[in-house]
Amino acid sequence: MTVTFLGVRHHSPACARLVADTIRSVRPAYVLVEGPADMNPRMDELLLGHELPIAVHTSYRDPERRHGSWTPLCDYSPEWTALTAGRDVGAELRFIDLPAWHPALAELRNRYADAEARYGEVTGRLCRAFAVDNVDALWDHLFEIEPADGLAERLATYFDLLRGDTEAGPDDTAREAYMARWIRAAAADAGDRPVVVVTGGFHRPALIRLAERGDRNWPEVPRPPADAVVGSYLVPYSFRRLDAFDGYQSGMPSPGYYQDLWESGPAGAARRLTEAVTARLRARRQQVSTADLIAARATADGIALMRGHPHPARVDVLDGLASALVSEAIEVPLPWASRGPLGAGTHPVIVEMIAALSGDRVGRLHPSTPLPPLVHAVLAVLGGPGEERLDLGGEAGRERSRLLHRLRVLGIPGVVRTSGPSPAGGAELVERWTLTDSDDRLPALIEAGGYGVDPQEAAAAVLAERIRGADLDRLADVLFDAALCGIGELTGKALDDLARAVGAAADLGSLGRTLTVALSMWRHDDLFRTGGSATLGMVVQAATRRALWLAEGVRGGPVPADLRRIDAMSAVRDALRHAGSSLGLDTDAALGVADRLAARQEAPPDLRGAALGLGWSLRGTAAADPARAVRGAFVPASAGDWLAGLFALAREEVLHAAGMLELLDELVGGMTDHDFLVALPALRQAFGFFPPRERHLIATRLIERRSGGASGWDLMRLEAAPELVAAGMALDGRVEAALRREGLITS
Incomplete structure (x- = not known):
């Protein structure tokens, strides 16, 4: 048999010329190319007459794994010139590598990522020997700029040196064993006719050795697992996506x-x-x-x-x-x-x-190229560019909104929402969108087709994937996106992943935001039909229990109040108050946590205050002697932070409990000037939890208590900035201390 092994660098013009010239010269019976063997029945589709660059995009998903990869081709890809030159001379064309979904390629998002990057020691020595900066400059110096004479021999020497005696990893070993089976079978079938093999140069030495012995039967193409969904489609590609300066690991920049x-x-x-x-x-x-x-x-x-x-x-x-x-x-x-x-x-x-x-070249697919169902489903309803204003109060507006949100979640270019509801916002009933044309839209839709056959199925799969990998700070956004997409209920593994993410939360503040959003949507969201959602109910249950567990474990001395932590305790209060009976939350257990936390001196002041407020707000009038609890917990050095937690959770209880404002006035008034000035910023933050009307009520009652002649509004309006007043008080204190030290005042 006569087998010509051409080891190439992917996307190399010099290698592409060598491949085309060799095939036209030897006119082989078979041209075997490193590429996905499952595409062999679709070779005519690949050679329809597209404008390159294009790529074969393969998507794979099963209950445990999702993988997407590309096999890109441009005019100067040696694999492409092998196919086109082979077709011109009448050769049989075969891809001989494992399918892109196969576990041996699970780590490769790009099949044609050059292996030489893994062998930096050899290329590093060559770069030093030829006084060049990196492997790209080395390649140009050795092959692209030099004359074509002797190119095949120089390439063989280079790749033999690169591979050396190094044992390939298990993935490359599996791929090479599979490719060698194709080579042996083609050589046997060709008889005396030549065979040309075009693969990455890293694989060439191993393939020469493996092709010498073994069975000569045509190998079967591996089939994916029964529970997997696999799809391969051609996509338009672009030079921008090929460029190593844009992060593509082909080994060929520019x-x-x-x-x-x-x-x-x-x-x-x-x-x-x-x-x-x-x-x-x-x-x-x-x-x-x-x-x-x-x-x-x-x-x-x-x-x-x-x-x-x-x-x-x-x-x-x-x-x-x-x-x-x-x-x-x-x-x-x-x-x-x-x-x-x-x-x-x-x-x-x-x-x-x-x-x-x-360069700005963008590939174009031939009009006859098959496209995944998702592309047809979207293009049939998306419409042209322009501005859209959607009334979410009507079913037509909501349905259009759900479609556009599904495309947004799928990352389809040219679909941008400029305003509308948000997790922290009110019930906004109008959305505005901007739709623009984009060369990247068709590739993005084809690639998104790996998630599902229609926008709803695909968006649900993307959201499930985001839940699996989301940190807690983003989990609330994922839940809100699910509602916007009309996918309020999650099932199966996605629901399990959601429960696992909430159950493993380690940050109380982040968990609180998730609980706040989930509870609000579970209670009120008639707009997106999530009110009473079983999925959100599960999140509220799990987040409430986890938040109480995390809160009881927090330790720390006097530090500035953590508003995210306080908000988390407020979310727990609201969940117990508004969903406790419906979702089976254990209010008695929560009160036990609150009482223990409020009395634990090792806990931060803001959390102790919030715990006291949690117990007080849930018990209401049944709370036992809150004045005694406040007096016992008040510590001047950390009073502002402690009050921030208390006011955030029990503002109304503090305001309306008989004698409570008077007690707080007594406690704050009894602070030394030094303690008061130290606590003043935190005190201002704490009283900021009261809205203006309630602050006016507090001011009025304090004036009545002190028999002053001013109104509550006068007390709330200072002619100078609070920071300036505090600085003046501090200066007065220092002057008085100096006078006492010098014996000028004694009283």
């Missing part, structure tokens, strides 16, 4: 530049890169003179000559442009000296240069 390299060669790509950067900067009103361009080209040519390049490489052109166009000091390393997204502080001109290299 796809626009490499497209030019593919079409025009190194000299043409260097010229077009300079033109693209110039046009982009001038479009943004950045001054780029002819002298600047001459300097940039001359510098790039000089750098290329110094580095031994027959033509300026990508980094040569970029270094020349940076030298000519950036006059001030550059505070961060140039982005092409490393890999990955642009760092903070990158110079604006450099940012525009990188954007010019990326």
Whole structure:
């Protein structure tokens, strides 16, 4: 048998040319390509005549795992040229890798993520040997800029050195064993006719070895588990999504530049890169003179000559442009000296240069390309761009709102809500949306199709996934999004995950927000039909019990009042008061926690005050001698924080209990000047829990108690800022202390 193994770097113009030339030269019976074997029956769909870049998007979900991955292809992808050149010479085309949903690829969101990144020691030594910054510059230096003569041998040497004697991990081992079965079967079927194998160069040494022995039967394509939902569809892709500077791990940054390299060669790509950067900067009103361009080209040519390049490489052109166009000091390393997204502080001109290299090409699918049901379901009802005002008081407005919220939850571009109800807001009955066209909408819809066949099913799956991974601060937002989407009731694993998240909560403040939102929606939400929801009822039950358990475990000395913690205790009070009997909450147990917490000196003052307020507000007139409890718990050093907790939970009880305001006046009035000034900010915060009408009532009663002639409103209105009054009091105190120290006053 004659098998030609071509190890390539994904998205490399040099490798793409080598592949196409080799196939046209040897005219093989089979062209075998690293790619998802389950796409083999759909090869005609892949080759319909799309405008590249495109990708095969595969979605997988079962009760335990969800996975989405892409197999991207552009004009200069060696895999693409293998398919097109193979079709031209009449070869049988086969993808030979495991399907993208397979556990061996579970860690890969992109099938064509180059393995060489995993072997940094070897590439690091090569970079040092050739005096280049990183593997991208190394690749250009060795392969893209150099003449094509001897390219296959140089590639084989490079990848043999990269792989060496290293044992691949279990995932790569499984993939290579599977690909080798395809190679052996194709070679056996081809007889004396040649076979060409195109895979990532990392796999080439292992495949050569594995292809020598073993069975020669065609392998079966693995089937997903019976309870899994799997779908693979072609999606339009874009150079922006391909770019390593945007976070894509293909190993090839600047796809626009490499497209030019593919079409025009190194000299043409260097010229077009300079033109693209110039046009982009001038479009943004950045001054780029002819002298600047001459300097940039001359510098790039000089750098290329110094580095031994027959033509300026990508980094040569970029270094020349940076030298000519950036006059001030550059505070961060140039982005092409490393890999990955642009760092903070990158110079604006450099940012525009990188954007010019990326290119703005967007792929287009052939009109006959099959699309998932979700795409048809959405496009049939979404409508065109424009502003929409929805009346949520009518069923038509609510139904349209639910559709748009489902698309928002799915992350579909061009669907933006500008106003409407929020978890912390009132019952707003109007929503406003802005719909705009976007090149990314169709890819996003196709990818979202992996969640379900219609917007409701897909949004429910996304929300279930968000619940599984949400921290507690975001859980309330997820519940509210579920209501907005018309998915008020969760079932099965999503409900279990929700209960688990609430039951494992460790932060009382975050749990309180979730409880507040869930209780409000359970009690009142007729607008989104969540009133009395079983799901929300479960959240209220679990959050109330967990909050009481967390509160009893809090320790800490006098610190500023934690308003989130106080709000959590208020939410517990409201849940017990308004849902206790309906949801079977144990009010007696909650009162026991409140009494123990109120008496525990190790607990923070605000929490002790809130616990006292919780017990008082739930018992009402049955509370035993609250005045005695207040007098026993009042500590001047932490009075403001303690009162904040008390007032937040038992404001009305304090206001209307006989003699309570007078007692508080006595306690505050008995504080020393020093203690009062220290406590003043916290005291102001505490009394802020009373609304203006009630503060006026307090002021009136204090004036009556002190027999003053002013009105309550006069007492509430200071001519000076409270901070200035406090500073004046502190100054008076220091003066009086100095006078006493000097014996000038004795009384």
